[in-house]
Structures are given as structure tokens and as C-alpha cells.
Amino acid sequence: MSHALNGVILLALLLLVALPLLFIVLQALFPYLGEGSWRGAFSAFPALLDDPQLAAMWLGTLKIGGGVALCSLLLGLPLGALRGLFRLPGAALWDLLFLIPFLTPPYIVALSWTLALQRNGYIEQLTGINFDSLLFSSSGMIGVMTLNIFPVVYFAVSRSLLASGQRLAWVARVHGASAWRGFWHITLPLTLPALAGGVLLAFTLAIEEYGVPAALGAQAKLTLMTVGIETKLADWPIDLPGAASLSLMLSLMALTAWLLQRKLTGSSDVTAVGGKPVSQELAHAGRLQILMLLPFAVTVLLAVVLPLGAMTLSGLLNTLSGGLHLSNLTLRHFGALFSQQGDALAAFSTSIGLALGAALLTGALGFLIAWRVSEGKTRLLAMMDGLALLPAAMPGVVVGVGLILLWNRGFWPVSPYNTMFILLLSYSCLLLPWPVRYVSSALRQLAPTLQPAARVHGASRVQALRLIVLPLVAPSLLAAMMMVFAVASRELVTSLLLAPAGTQTVAIFIWRQFEQGSVGQGMAMATLTLCASLSLMLAATVLMRRHAR
Amino acid sequence: MMLTSAIMINDAQALTVYTAGPGSLSKSLAAGFEKQTGIKVNIFQATTGKVMARLEAEQANPQADVLISASWDTAEDLQQRGWLLPFNSANAAKVPNQFKTANYVAQGISALGIVWNTQSNTPEPKTWQDLTAPAFKDNVTTPDPALSGASLDLLIGLQNSEGEKAWQLFDQLKANGMVMSGPNAQAVTPVLQGAKAAVFGAVDYVTYNNIAQGESVKVIFPENGTVVAPRPMMILKSSQHPDDAKKFVDYVLSDEGQEQVAKAWLMPARTDIKAQRPLFTEIKLLPTNQDGSSERSAVLKRFGALFGQ
Numbered sequence: 001m002s003h004a005l006n007g008v009i010l011l012a013l014l015l016l017v018a019l020p021l022l023f024i025v026l027q028a029l030f031p032y033l034g035e036g037s038w039r040g041a042f043s044a045f046p047a048l049l050d051d052p053q054l055a056a057m058w059l060g061t062l063k064i065g066g067g068v069a070l071c072s073l074l075l076g077l078p079l080g081a082l083r084g085l086f087r088l089p090g091a092a093l094w095d096l097l098f099l100i101p102f103l104t105p106p107y108i109v110a111l112s113w114t115l116a117l118q119r120n121g122y123i124e125q126l127t128g129i130n131f132d133s134l135l136f137s138s139s140g141m142i143g144v145m146t147l148n149i150f151p152v153v154y155f156a157v158s159r160s161l162l163a164s165g166q167r168l169a170w171v172a173r174v175h176g177a178s179a180w181r182g183f184w185h186i187t188l189p190l191t192l193p194a195l196a197g198g199v200l201l202a203f204t205l206a207i208e209e210y211g212v213p214a215a216l217g218a219q220a221k222l223t224l225m226t227v228g229i230e231t232k233l234a235d236w237p238i239d240l241p242g243a244a245s246l247s248l249m250l251s252l253m254a255l256t257a258w259l260l261q262r263k264l265t266g267s268s269d270v271t272a273v274g275g276k277p278v279s280q281e282l283a284h285a286g287r288l289q290i291l292m293l294l295p296f297a298v299t300v301l302l303a304v305v306l307p308l309g310a311m312t313l314s315g316l317l318n319t320l321s322g323g324l325h326l327s328n329l330t331l332r333h334f335g336a337l338f339s340q341q342g343d344a345l346a347a348f349s350t351s352i353g354l355a356l357g358a359a360l361l362t363g364a365l366g367f368l369i370a371w372r373v374s375e376g377k378t379r380l381l382a383m384m385d386g387l388a389l390l391p392a393a394m395p396g397v398v399v400g401v402g403l404i405l406l407w408n409r410g411f412w413p414v415s416p417y418n419t420m421f422i423l424l425l426s427y428s429c430l431l432l433p434w435p436v437r438y439v440s441s442a443l444r445q446l447a448p449t450l451q452p453a454a455r456v457h458g459a460s461r462v463q464a465l466r467l468i469v470l471p472l473v474a475p476s477l478l479a480a481m482m483m484v485f486a487v488a489s490r491e492l493v494t495s496l497l498l499a500p501a502g503t504q505t506v507a508i509f510i511w512r513q514f515e516q517g518s519v520g521q522g523m524a525m526a527t528l529t530l531c532a533s534l535s536l537m538l539a540a541t542v543l544m545r546r547h548a549r
Numbered sequence: 550m551m552l553t554s555a556i557m558i559n560d561a562q563a564l565t566v567y568t569a570g571p572g573s574l575s576k577s578l579a580a581g582f583e584k585q586t587g588i589k590v591n592i593f594q595a596t597t598g599k600v601m602a603r604l605e606a607e608q609a610n611p612q613a614d615v616l617i618s619a620s621w622d623t624a625e626d627l628q629q630r631g632w633l634l635p636f637n638s639a640n641a642a643k644v645p646n647q648f649k650t651a652n653y654v655a656q657g658i659s660a661l662g663i664v665w666n667t668q669s670n671t672p673e674p675k676t677w678q679d680l681t682a683p684a685f686k687d688n689v690t691t692p693d694p695a696l697s698g699a700s701l702d703l704l705i706g707l708q709n710s711e712g713e714k715a716w717q718l719f720d721q722l723k724a725n726g727m728v729m730s731g732p733n734a735q736a737v738t739p740v741l742q743g744a745k746a747a748v749f750g751a752v753d754y755v756t757y758n759n760i761a762q763g764e765s766v767k768v769i770f771p772e773n774g775t776v777v778a779p780r781p782m783m784i785l786k787s788s789q790h791p792d793d794a795k796k797f798v799d800y801v802l803s804d805e806g807q808e809q810v811a812k813a814w815l816m817p818a819r820t821d822i823k824a825q826r827p828l829f830t831e832i833k834l835l836p837t838n839q840d841g842s843s844e845r846s847a848v849l850k851r852f853g854a855l856f857g858q
Contacts, residue, residue: 237601320738415610
């Protein structure tokens with residue numbers, strides 16, 4: 001049975017991950033592949049290197065990635081340390097609030113900031129000050145992305161502190177060290193791997209991001225690699241070899257950061273939210289408590305309240321030129337979503353259906369992979385593990401390029417191209433690492449004797465898997481599937497590249513509204529879907545908690 | 550899952566139409582056509598650049614039956630490549646000769662103008678040159694001509710009629726802080742909120758639609774002349790359903806189809822259908838001469854060098 005199962009898993013990984021990547025490499029090496037010719041190998045690279053934009057794009061991407069990593073560190077470390085070391089009022093609430101920026105589509109946040117901060121934007125209408133030149137610059141882009149991404153550092157630091165506990169630092173205190181010395185020499189070094197892992201993850205997420213650079217880049221006069229790839233692929237005249245070579249370069253950059261992160265954090269999962277703290281001996285801050293809450297409140301204001309407020313407001317304003325007046329408020333944009341020949345609702349159900357499909361597919365596949373990998377140490381299983389986790393280092397735009405190069409060919413008798421299956425493939429490829437990582441770390445915590453015990457008592461392997469292993473890892477698996485659902489239901493760039501004619505997802509619908517100048521309707525749709533997906537996630541969390549009790 | 554998998558099987562019988570915006574128009578045309586003929590239409594709607602890119606990327610595996618672009622040039626280019634199926638619709642009789650050829654015909658026509666925010670505390674511009682005044686310092690955007698075929702037509706029109714003086718105008722606009730931003734709507738949206746006061750060379754129908762929604766902006770066709778952008782509609786040779794495609798073109802050029810076009814604030818291609826906006830006969834036009842793509846790429850390169858990064 002193992003052989004058959006291995007075969008199925010490898011076939012799935014081949015289709016989802018290996019083949020799209022292979023076609024990117026082939027297209028980059030052989031520019032005339034589309035004509036079925038192998039001539040001119042490597043000739044795309046000199047042309048690419050001659051492109052004067054390349055260096056600017058490359059440096060710009062590095063700069064933005066580095067800036068976001070640094071700013072996420074500066075914001076996430078102190079907040080995470082406060083959360084992990086002190087007894088904080090409303091700790092669970094702050095955690096929840098910091099999850100929201102992570103779940104909000106970055107391009108919507110960027111567009112909301114634009115409407116709030118540009119000249120004559122909401123902030124200027126209210127206060128008379130505008131931040132136009134700040135927003136449309138690389139600092140503005142770094143700021144917007146940091147507010148979206150910093151939670152990974154915050155959660156990495158706070159979870160690591162909560163998990164390691166303060167016991168060792170207390171030992172130092174007992175032996176006469178000051179509180180500061182205890183933190184500096186004991187606590188901080190202990191969290192260093194998690195911190196570094198979180199910062200590298202922030203870097204990877206930043207260089208893979210498409211929405212924010214696409215929304216702010218034109219006015220900031222900054223083209224990042226993700227946008228460059230998309231332009232080469234999806235704006236006339238197209239340059240497939242160029243898109244493929246750029247994709248390779250970006251993937252290498254992301255892969256380097258990701259491998260470094262894996263090396264630093266080993267197998268522990270820096271993004272895992274809701275890990276079980278061992279012993280909570282949190283310090284009391286006494287009167288300083290109020291002071292400590294201040295940075296949390298300011299961060300929530302900047303990362304959640306302002307952008308989401310601007311988003312909701314834009315959906316409620318009758319006209320943009322009418323400005324912020326009570327008489328200019330309307331619900332007509334929301335109403336229009338439900339008329340419009342059912343387009344908005346169709347987009348919504350398409351996205352929900354695809355996200356559900358991706359969650360089920362990656363959940364099932366991820367569980368099987370994690371379980372097979374946990375059972376042995378053969379080279380085949382290591383390869384399986386590597387292939388399954390590889391998409392974590394693959395930007396969405398690269399996966400899109402790969403799937404187009406692979407399936408948009410005349411020679412396939414059947415092809416998912418121009419059907420919704422291609423969207424399912426792309427979401428599943430991008431998000432497969434989540435269930436694999438979550439289930440792997442859950443499996444590692446199981447006592448290795450549980451399965452043999454079941455087998456001794458006469459259970460078959462399938463029975464042991466179904467009755468022992470699956471129930472024990474189910475909470476982790478469900479959490480990962482929820483994450484897959486949340487990200488897939490809002491995914492922008494591969495949807496734009498791959499959606500078949502006649503099909504719109506939520507993200508495409510919103511993007512097209514902006515493309516045609518219907519800001520109000522785009523924002524109304526963004527508000528509705530964000531509310532829907534947040535309440536869905538919240539309901540699932542509550543259900544799971546109740547079940548766990 | 551049953552439901553989603555049922556949706557996922559794309560109807561092989563459906564007609565596939567690739568079209569540049571406006572999205573609401575393509576939707577209502579598709580709906581009207583389906584109602585009349587029972588043939589389902591799958592729409593892929595995006596900017597002209599994206600539509601053309603998709604068409605080109607799919608050349609080994611063609612998907613589109615009908616293409617509607619926002620730039621006359623793209624049709625010319627495809628014809629030279631031999632990708633188009635000649636078709637002369639009976640309904641095209643009332644389309645002026647300048648807006649039809651043996652292979653493609655205009656669906657509707659837009660014009661380029663200045664889009665101006667009436668509450669921006671700036672004097673109402675009357676000519677292109679007015680945008681170089683100090684009142685418009687750092688207050689003007691323009692679409693990227695590399696992404697918007699129509700705005701490239703305007704640059705060429707200005708160069709043809711004024712020669713080097715056109716380039717002096719662009720230099721002055723640059724000195725006055727005009728910025729180039731994305732396709733058409735990306736240049737217009739900042740003007741709605743008042744982040745910028747005016748757009749140099751925007752496609753008009755988007756703004757007419759904004760005005761109908763109550764935005765305080767205005768479309769101005771400068772006294773010294775502008776250009777119109779006919780939107781070519783064509784059938785691809787690779788189409789698996791050429792008869793349905795012809796029916797679709799017929800429908801778009803029918804009374805009902807052209808009324809939908811007029812409703813989207815475009816000029817109908819047929820002269821006998823009423824528009825709800827100024828017609829090309831009422832706008833002062835710059836001379837245009839379509840003499841090959843070398844001029845286009847030269848203008849594009851020069852303009853890009855002036856306003857690019």
C-alpha cells in the first residue's frame with residue numbers, strides 16, 4: 001500500500017509543483033520553446049542583463065524586502081517581547097487584532113492608504129495635512145507592507161518567549177543578575193532563532209508581494225520584480241523568456257532567504273499561531289501596564305483601524321469628489337453589488353468554492369505527505385518533503401507563470417488551462433506548505449509508541465491512522481486548512497493571470513472595479529468579503545475551541 | 550463540491566470574447582446576445598494591453614473567438630499577421646468608412662480630452678497648453694501611452710499637427726510636474742478625489758460615467774484639437790465558432806447593440822443611433838495619418854524617456 005500511496009503523492013507533487021517549475025526553467029533556457037524549438041539556448045540571459053531596468057528592479061526589490069524585514073523587526077520585537085514577558089490586559093484580544101492585517105488583502109490596504117493619505121485624501125480633509133510624497137515613495141511602500149507583515153515577527157517572538165518560559169531568566173535573577181541582564185543574556189539569546197526566522201520570513205513575504213507594488217509602484221516610480229514579471233507576461237508585447245528568467249531570479253532570492261530561515265529555526269514553526277505555552281510565569285508590570293498598552297493601541301490604529309476605516313468609508317461615499325460629508329454617505333455601492341447581473345455574487349461564490357476546494361485538496365494531500373514523511377527517513381520521502389515545502393519559497397506570480405507555460409500548450413489532449421481547475425491548481429500549489437508544516441509539527445509531538453500500540457492490539461495501519469493519528473492532529477490540520485481558505489479566497493496575482501474567460505474571483509472583481517474607476521464599488525465589495533471571511537474564520541475558531549474543551 | 554465541479558467544466562459551445570473595458574458594456578452585450586440567440590458568451594475583460602498579451606500568449610492554443618480592443622492599431626497589427634477572419638456585417642452599412650475595413654469594424658468610438666476636477670480651485674483649462682500654467686504645478690497626471698493605445702494616438706496626433714512644438718509642450722508639462730501613471734483609470738482616479746486637478750489625454754467615457762454617478766469632474770475637448778479612438782471589433786481566424794462569432798458582431802452593430810454602446814457613454818459606431826454625449830463630428834480633430842509602426846515606437850520611446858523612471 002505504501003508504494004501505491006507514494007506513487008499517488010509523487011504524481012500530485014509532480015503536477016502541482018515540479019512540472020510548473022520545470023517549464024519555467026526550460027522557457028528561461030530555451031527562448032523559442034513556444035515554437036517547439038530548442039535553438040538559441042541561454043540567449044535570453046544576455047538580453048535580460050542588457051535591460052537597464054533589471055538592476056533597478058533587482059535593487060529595488062532587495063531594498064523593499066530589507067526595509068520591510070528591518071521595520072518588522074523594529075515593530076514586532078518590542079511588541080512581541082512585551083506580550084511574551086508581561087501579563088498584559090486583553091492579551092488574547094491583541095493577538096486577534098494583530099491577525100487581521102495578516103488576513104487583509106495587501107492590495108486593498110494599499111489602495112485604502114492611497115485614498116486616506118494622498119493629496120486631498122481623507123486625512124487632509126480632516127486635518128489639513130497630506131502625506132502624498134511619503135506614501136508614493138519606497139518608504140511609503142515599506143511602511144504599508146510592514147503594517148501587513150510585521151505580525152509574523154510579533155507572533156514568532158511572543159510565542160517563542162511564552163513557550164520557553166522565563167524559568168532560566170529567573171534562575172539568573174536569583175543568582176543576582178538584574179532584570180535587564182537576565183533579559184539580555186538569557187531570554188533574548190533563547191528567542192534569537194525564532195526572531196531571525198520571523199525576520200527572514202518577513203523578507204520573503206515582502207519580495208513575493210505583488211499587490212502593494214502594483215498599487216503604489218507607478219506613482220512611486222518603482223518597479224519591483226513581481227510587477228516586472230507580471231508586465232512581461234501580461235502586457236503587450238509579451239516576453240515569455242524574460243518573464244521566465246526574471247521568475248527564476250526572484251525564486252532564487254526567495255529560496256535563499258527561506259533556506260536560511262529553515263536553517264535557523266530548524267523544524268520549529270515560526271508562524272504557528274496558538275501553540276501551547278508550557279508555563280506562564282509572566283511578570284507583572286504594575287503601574288507601567290497602561291504605558292505598555294500604548295504601543296499596542298497605536299499599532300492597531302495604524303495597522304487595522306485606519307486602513308480598514310478608509311476602506312469602509314470609500315464604500316460608503318456617494319462620490320469621491322464629494323468628500324467627507326454626512327450628506328455624501330450612501331449604501332448604493334453595496335446595493336449595486338447585489339444587482340449588476342449577479343456578477344459580484346458569482347465572483348463571491350467562485351472564490352468561496354475555489355478556496356474550499358483548495359483547503360480540502362491541500363488538507364488531504366498535506367496530511368498524507370506529513371504522515372508518510374514522519375514514518376521514515378528514505379531519500380524518496382525527503383524528496384517528497386522538500387517538494388511539498390518548496391512552494392513556500394515560490395512567489396504567486398512565479399507559480400502563475402509556471403502554470404501558463406506548462407498548460408497553455410497545443411500538445412496536451414486535455415488541459416486545465418481556461419477552466420477553473422487551473423485556479424485550483426495554482427492555489428493548491430501555493431498553499432500546500434501550510435498543512436504539511438502544521439501536521440508535521442503536530443505529528444512530531446505524538447508519542448512514537450501510539451501507533452505501534454494500536455497495531456499490537458490488532459488495528460490495521462489504516463485503522464491506526466484513522467482512529468489514532470487523524471483525531472490527534474485534527475486541530476492542527478483544521479487550523480492550516482483555515483489559513484489556506486483565508487489566503488485562497490483573496491489571492492490576486494495568479495487569479496489575474498489564470499482566470500478563464502467568463503470567470504471572476506473576488507480579487508479580480510475588485511481589481512477590475514478599480515481599473516475602471518469605480519472605487520466605491522470595489523471598496524464595498526472588499527468590505528463585504530473581508531467581513532464575511534473574518535466572521536467565517538472567527539466562527540471556525542470558536543467551534544474548534546468548543547470542540548477542544 | 551458537486552456544484553463547483555459542475556461550474557468548472559467550461560462550455561465548449563460558448564463563444565469567447567476578449568474585450569477591453571468598459572466591463573458593464575461587455576456584460577450587457579453578452580446578456581443581450583444570449584437572450585436573443587441562446588448562445589452563451591464567456592467574457593475576458595481587461596485593459597487593451599492585457600487582452601492583447603493574453604491573445605499572444607495563447608497563440609499555440611487559441612481561446613478567443615471575437616476580440617474588441619480599444620486601439621485601432623492593434624487590429625491593424627493582427628491583420629498584418631494574418632490572424633483575422635474577413636467579415637462584412639450587414640449592420641455595418643451605417644458605420645462611416647473611416648471606422649471599418651474588410652477585417653474589422655468599430656464597436657464604438659471614444660475621444661480623448663482633459664478631465665478636470667471642477668472643485669480643484671484651478672482655472673478651467675481650454676487648451677492642452679493651459680495645463681502648463683503655474684496653477685497646474687504638480688497637479689496633472691497622464692495615462693502611460695505604453696499601456697493605453699488611445700493616449701499614444703493623441704501624442705502622435707499632436708506631433709503630426711504641431712511637429713517639434715508638440716515636444717516643447719511635453720517638456721513644459723514635465724517641467725510643470727506632470728506624472729505618468731498606469732492605464733487610463735489609474736490616471737483618472739486621483740482626479741476624482743482631488744489629489745490631482747486634471748488628466749492630460751484621458752479616454753472620455755470613463756469620466757462621463759463618473760459624472761453620471763455625481764462626481765464633480767468635467768471632460769474638456771481642447772480648442773486646438775484632439776483625437777478619437779475607435780474600438781475595433783474583429784473575428785479571429787482560429788475561431789472554432791465562426792458563425793456564432795459573426796452573429797455576435799451582427800448583434801453588437803444592431804440597433805439594440807449600438808444602444809447599449811451609447812448607454813456606456815461611447816459614441817455608437819453607427820451614425821443613425823443617438824449618442825448621449827458629443828459626437829466626433831462636433832469635436833475639433835487633429836490630423837492623423839496611420840503610416841506604420843516605426844513612428845509609433847519612436848514616439849513611445851521618446852515620451853517614455855521624458856516621463857519614465
